[in-house]
Amino acid sequence: MIQREEYFDPIEKEEQNSEFIAIERKSFVRDVWERFKSNRRALTGLIVLGIIMIITLLGPILSPYSYDGMGTSINSKVSLTHWFGTDALGRDLFIRVLYGIRISLTIGFVTTLINIVLGILYGGIAGYVGGKTDMAMMRIVDVMYAVPSLLYIILLMLIFGSNIGSIMLGMCVSGWIGVARLMRSQVITLKEREFALAAYTQGAGAGRILFRHLFTNAMGPIVVSATLAVPQAIFMEAFLSFIGMGISAPQASLGTLAQSARMYMSIYPNQMICPIAMICLIIFALNFIGEGLDEALNPKGSR
Amino acid sequence: MVKYIMKRLGMGLVTMFFLITITFFLTRIMPGSPFETENITPTMLAAMEENYGLDKPIDQQYLMYIKELLHGNLGVSYKKTGVSVNRLISTGFPVTLKLGLISFAVALVIGIMIGIWMSVTRKNSVRGGLLTASTLFISVPNFVLAIVLMLFFGVKLNWLPVLWTGSFKSYILPVTALAVYPIAEISRLVHSSFSEAINQDFVVMANSKGLGKARVHLVHILKNALIPLVTVAGPMIAFQITGSFVVENIFTIPGIGKEFVNSVNNRDYTVIMGLTIFVGGIIIIANLLSDISCALVDPRIKLDKSK
Numbered sequence: 001m002i003q004r005e006e007y008f009d010p011i012e013k014e015e016q017n018s019e020f021i022a023i024e025r026k027s028f029v030r031d032v033w034e035r036f037k038s039n040r041r042a043l044t045g046l047i048v049l050g051i052i053m054i055i056t057l058l059g060p061i062l063s064p065y066s067y068d069g070m071g072t073s074i075n076s077k078v079s080l081t082h083w084f085g086t087d088a089l090g091r092d093l094f095i096r097v098l099y100g101i102r103i104s105l106t107i108g109f110v111t112t113l114i115n116i117v118l119g120i121l122y123g124g125i126a127g128y129v130g131g132k133t134d135m136a137m138m139r140i141v142d143v144m145y146a147v148p149s150l151l152y153i154i155l156l157m158l159i160f161g162s163n164i165g166s167i168m169l170g171m172c173v174s175g176w177i178g179v180a181r182l183m184r185s186q187v188i189t190l191k192e193r194e195f196a197l198a199a200y201t202q203g204a205g206a207g208r209i210l211f212r213h214l215f216t217n218a219m220g221p222i223v224v225s226a227t228l229a230v231p232q233a234i235f236m237e238a239f240l241s242f243i244g245m246g247i248s249a250p251q252a253s254l255g256t257l258a259q260s261a262r263m264y265m266s267i268y269p270n271q272m273i274c275p276i277a278m279i280c281l282i283i284f285a286l287n288f289i290g291e292g293l294d295e296a297l298n299p300k301g302s303r
Numbered sequence: 304m305v306k307y308i309m310k311r312l313g314m315g316l317v318t319m320f321f322l323i324t325i326t327f328f329l330t331r332i333m334p335g336s337p338f339e340t341e342n343i344t345p346t347m348l349a350a351m352e353e354n355y356g357l358d359k360p361i362d363q364q365y366l367m368y369i370k371e372l373l374h375g376n377l378g379v380s381y382k383k384t385g386v387s388v389n390r391l392i393s394t395g396f397p398v399t400l401k402l403g404l405i406s407f408a409v410a411l412v413i414g415i416m417i418g419i420w421m422s423v424t425r426k427n428s429v430r431g432g433l434l435t436a437s438t439l440f441i442s443v444p445n446f447v448l449a450i451v452l453m454l455f456f457g458v459k460l461n462w463l464p465v466l467w468t469g470s471f472k473s474y475i476l477p478v479t480a481l482a483v484y485p486i487a488e489i490s491r492l493v494h495s496s497f498s499e500a501i502n503q504d505f506v507v508m509a510n511s512k513g514l515g516k517a518r519v520h521l522v523h524i525l526k527n528a529l530i531p532l533v534t535v536a537g538p539m540i541a542f543q544i545t546g547s548f549v550v551e552n553i554f555t556i557p558g559i560g561k562e563f564v565n566s567v568n569n570r571d572y573t574v575i576m577g578l579t580i581f582v583g584g585i586i587i588i589a590n591l592l593s594d595i596s597c598a599l600v601d602p603r604i605k606l607d608k609s610k
Contacts, residue, residue: 139314146318148586150545151579154567155329158575235444242446243552243564258450265450266458276447287442
């Protein structure tokens, strides 16, 4: 290439702006939020979930009934004093359903959070190191994943008792593996990209490249799969409690409430319908949010 | 191809071994002796434990258990004397299998039909409605569906029996409860692969040859659209089995799912162990078969996975 002297002259002020991009700059979060907002179903899901959360937080404070306080009206129907009716011991069902929602949401969000952290660490390391280590790490995971998670949960609940802790532990045994696989495959493709190379040549360490550069780029699919894992965890807990293998009395999750209503469900259908309707509502809302996030974070058409 | 199949089979064996080992040791660290009841003397307890070989060191017990398993013996119940796990399986599993196969067949037929309908319809409202319905039905928990079906058709309308009798009529509700989720899943899958296949060259070719619409849709497109179904068949079977836990429980069907739930609630450790290994084994084998048949049908899948 011929080097001419004028190449090295400083450029004029106006020329500096020649690469100015004239569209409005949006931050990543705002961009995603705008796309999410335009999805009606996702927005509805978010609003419904928000309302449910506010009611569950405020309800027990404002309500005249307590979670295990027994009243004189037994098995009462849906009324203004007892919005969801009362159960066989005269306890207000509305308050019990609210506590059940708390348990369900706690289980859903906490297990998902733990699974994300574990999965990102494991998958990130396996993908970044690569080679034989990666092979060995992923084989171990394959074996663990092939055993249905329901069996882990049941076995652990028999050892540690039927409580929230053991159910969450059981869900975490193999729950993180999906995230780990996703993170690994993302890291494997992303670590070959130019920005990773650039960070490396500037002297960034493995940890910084992995978590600052690769992780932020891999986040989209992981967030989506995590959002969809929350309703699955909630479903699993409700399912186990419903067949009598989950959380036991006096704690009452939504599944436990449905289970105890089973015997008299043809006489007092409200005791059954209220908790299971709430389970469905929460699961629908979360699934819609997950779907909306999927579209907002991984747009197919707009790129 | 042979190498891939061998590798998958090897993985399956390792997984089986892992399942057996963790089930054995987890069952052993469960609190309390299986024979502990209110009126039992320590000497009786010791005698019982000796009888079942529970006084031996744990590694010997483990070897013994593996040896018995290799002979196809899954152990005996500690709670119900004289009842072996094998017998529970031989009475319960056929019922579960029959229910599972019927509902899977129903799901396959209806799911494929709805999937095709979604793809070929020109009315956007129909397509949208079907898609929304399938999203909703994927989210409905199976026990909720079973309960609602039971309350509505069994209790309110009194059309169908609520309790299991083994008659044709008593199959309808459980099969529906088990089939709805796979129907939704299959129809979505068929819809996406069908709409993808509909624009491909071989379809244009078939159309331009003047083949009838039905022939093009049902032979040329459908054949290609069904490949993804093989992929989900394995997980679907796993779902059917865990689904049977709750459906059998609700409709009081004497299958393996009900047996499993009962054994957990009774803390019948050997039965839990035996059934866990059995159910886990079936799911592992189903996934294995699904993986291998995927690779046979579509060699590209194999390449993807080995990356």
